[in-house]
Amino acid sequence: MPESARSGGDFRRYTEDQVQQLHVIRRCRTPDIPVEDIRNLLRFSARLAENCAEINALVDSISTR
Template sequence: MAYKIGEAARKVGCKVETVRFYEQAGLLPEPARSEGNFRLYSDTHLEQLRFIRHCRSLDIPLDDIRTLLQLKERPAENCTDINQVIDEQIVRVDAQLESLKQLRASLLTLRSQCVSGEAENTCDILRELMGCSCHDLQADKQIR
């Protein structure tokens, strides 16, 4: 069966722009065209779109999705390369979790600076946020 782009997008639960983006990124093969020059997506396209969307829901980067799609086309090979892609994603997620823990700790520290309902002009949280030098131009140059 053939689907126009809007219908294909609806069937997989995304926007038309998303389908175009994946096509332009080389993750989705170019579809056939109708006599009126409409893109015509097949069930195979929809299956691949679902695969891509599931990977994106796991925050897998586009380059890794591209690799997984290539590996998917070689089903006789073992899973070592697929496992490596997923293991790398797990490492990235662990790093994000650690970063979020640090962010949470910073916010808790900031929040602990104001325990009273004082006026805004004496709020220690606002004073701390305004007095922070960690985002000065000089500090940014040193960090890089």
């Protein structure tokens, strides 16, 4: 995830897309999904209009662990 902008008070200012990515990351960290799998999910989510076979296979492999 690219570094977020900072406000004058040095607070992070996230775009709506970044907020959505952070929500996905947070939900994935709860069941201890490996960071590499989270990266792949985020990469796939950016290309939702493409074939979903790869993401379905990844989700299936995560759910059977």
